[in-house]
Amino acid sequence: MKKVTISCILIFLFLRPFLLLAQNENSSWLSASGGLNSIWIVNQDMYGNQKLDYATKLGLQASMAYSRCFEKTGYSVGLGFMNLGQNYSGVMSEGDASRKVNLYYIQVPVMGMYGFSAFRDKKWILFGPQFMFLLHASQYFSRSGGNPLPFPENMPIGTTDISKRFKPVDVMLAVEIPKVFSFGSGKKLSYFFSVKTAYGLTDINSKDYQIPNSSSVYKASHNFYFGVNLGAMFNRQEH
DSSP, rough: OOOHHHHHHHHHHHHHHHHHHHGGEOOOOOOOOEEEEEEEEEEETTTTOOEEEEEEOOOEEEEEEEEESSEEEEEEEEEEEEEEEEEEEEEETEEEEEEEEEEEEEEEEEEEEEEESOOOOOOEEEEEEEEEEEEEEEEEEEEEEEOOOSSSGSOSSSEEEEHHHHSSSOOOOOOOOEEEEEEEEOEEEEEEEEEEEEESOOOOOGGGGOOOOTTSOOOOOEEEEEEEEEEEEEEEEOO
């Protein structure tokens, strides 16, 4: 809770200069988007068992946002859904193993915006924190052959609800660079394509599951993703 409070204070200080510019607003936008991400958990927690090799995993995202644009600055606040997690495969205790971790979050980005030119030219970068609220976590694990695991109770065969193994809130630092396309006058409705990335600032493992690995070393686990987004923007007002 202390870390979340400190994060909120830092976010307020970060956004304050943008909010003070509200008297010079140019426009406000509503947007809806969907995206596909390459998702990772940096530093896997195998709960005392041998580590596996990382495998590629993709996750979906969908969100809505409200953006206030000034001459060359602005802010954007959104609400969305995001799938994070990690796939693993390889040899564990001399047996072939596969593990799939899915983390489902409600996403609340609070982003500052900086324009490389006036926002009417729609060339800008978004950066800032994303609050991630865990809805559900699941693990699928399979293994054939090999020796008994050191902690088999933490790796049951099949699909398991592991929500209690993760903290309910993560705070990620995100960057997004959009490319906007307008048709006709482009004053009311525009479309955009963006590239984005984010890294989690907190250890996502709950305290009871911060378990050293088979080498008696524990490293904090962090969410990470990079991907692309497609969406539409509607201009609510023009000044």
